[in-house]
Amino acid sequence: MPEADRVAIAAPPFPSQTGPRWYWPRSVYIHIPFCAHHCCYCDFAVLTGAGRLVEDYLDALEGEMALWLAEPVSVETLYIGGGTPSWLPLPSLRRLLQMVARFFLFDQAKVEYTVEANPTDVTEDKLSLLREYGVNRLSLGVQSFRPETLRFLERHHNFSDIQRAVTSALQHFSDVSLDLIFAVPGQTLADWHADLRCALGLGVHHLSTYNLTIEPKTALWARVRRGQVQPCDEETERLLYAHTIAYLEAQGWEHYEISNFARPGHASRHNQVYWAGEAYFAFGLGASRYVAGTRSSNTRSLRLYLSQLRKGQLPIAESETLTPRLRAAETAALQLRRRRGIHRDAFREQTGFDLDELLGSVLRKHRGRGWLEDAGPIVRLSREGIFYADVVCADCVACGADEHQNGATN
Numbered sequence: 001m002p003e004a005d006r007v008a009i010a011a012p013p014f015p016s017q018t019g020p021r022w023y024w025p026r027s028v029y030i031h032i033p034f035c036a037h038h039c040c041y042c043d044f045a046v047l048t049g050a051g052r053l054v055e056d057y058l059d060a061l062e063g064e065m066a067l068w069l070a071e072p073v074s075v076e077t078l079y080i081g082g083g084t085p086s087w088l089p090l091p092s093l094r095r096l097l098q099m100v101a102r103f104f105l106f107d108q109a110k111v112e113y114t115v116e117a118n119p120t121d122v123t124e125d126k127l128s129l130l131r132e133y134g135v136n137r138l139s140l141g142v143q144s145f146r147p148e149t150l151r152f153l154e155r156h157h158n159f160s161d162i163q164r165a166v167t168s169a170l171q172h173f174s175d176v177s178l179d180l181i182f183a184v185p186g187q188t189l190a191d192w193h194a195d196l197r198c199a200l201g202l203g204v205h206h207l208s209t210y211n212l213t214i215e216p217k218t219a220l221w222a223r224v225r226r227g228q229v230q231p232c233d234e235e236t237e238r239l240l241y242a243h244t245i246a247y248l249e250a251q252g253w254e255h256y257e258i259s260n261f262a263r264p265g266h267a268s269r270h271n272q273v274y275w276a277g278e279a280y281f282a283f284g285l286g287a288s289r290y291v292a293g294t295r296s297s298n299t300r301s302l303r304l305y306l307s308q309l310r311k312g313q314l315p316i317a318e319s320e321t322l323t324p325r326l327r328a329a330e331t332a333a334l335q336l337r338r339r340r341g342i343h344r345d346a347f348r349e350q351t352g353f354d355l356d357e358l359l360g361s362v363l364r365k366h367r368g369r370g371w372l373e374d375a376g377p378i379v380r381l382s383r384e385g386i387f388y389a390d391v392v393c394a395d396c397v398a399c400g401a402d403e404h405q406n407g408a409t410n
């Protein structure tokens, strides 16, 4: 169905509510789509060369928040991601932070408030501004320290940009995280090890490590199809991932989710909301939310996003209300991404389902393969199972999908 025919479901403005954490959000994600350059591998909702539209976008974002929220709501974690939020000029960044402060109430002493940044955007002015509005965590899109890898990924920073950005960020924030990418064509184990060592040497608190995936319709995908780029083979990818886990754990880091590692006490609370299967608000181009048992996503078309909001309509492209059974199965799949896995009692309390009655056949199958550990109240991926997480999680969701009725897709 053309996207134009699928927008705008009716959704009431929500008064400030409470309810179980799976139902009513205590977290919010805000998407800022602007980037200086569209990197070859990226399939996020991003806009380049669109500086003139920043204020229109912020108008629309404000309108979207006002449509969803009848009054300010209390949250425990906030995450402004993108795109590149740090790319915003200082006055626009201030406007965004003021808008967030109007719609969301939080305790400055307890909140986790993250903003994503590119190393070359990090200036004292911007960091001071972020801190003034309560931001206490910076997530830097570093990807690599090696010039060759950065060139391949079309990232326009270098080692000294990263070093300068991290040093400044550590002076302002209690948590600094880096994104790194492995399985880049041509990257060796020694190259990847050097990246990990550099990251640790900078004294950051958290690392998100992603394998490079060739997403359809990206510039990189086109190059792979033309035979100009040979993707990293599965064996190398597995070797690099296994090394990540072994090396970081040996350095005392906690591997708390498939792609995420933290120094003790620095796991991201915001991201753990997603993996617990809990509710969260989301605003902005292409943003996806989970509120009151319904998952919905905004359009990725800027034209539609702006025009719908000018008309006072929500720019929702897809919406799906989960049956209790599918919600429980999805919760299991998400929680298996955590190294601590699923706690049976907590799962029953959150979903109303007994894990073994719901997913007994899936659990038996993957225990038999050695991919799941089942110790008393806890079920989690085994060391081997981590490499097959996608298969196990997809089986969980498929098992819950049989009674699912698709919700309204407008």
Ligand code: SF4
Pocket (backbone or CB within 6 Å): 034, 035, 036, 037, 038, 039, 042, 043, 044, 046, 082, 083, 084, 141
């Ligand atoms: S900077 Fe990040 S969000 Fe922007 S295009 Fe590159 S990878 Fe995508």
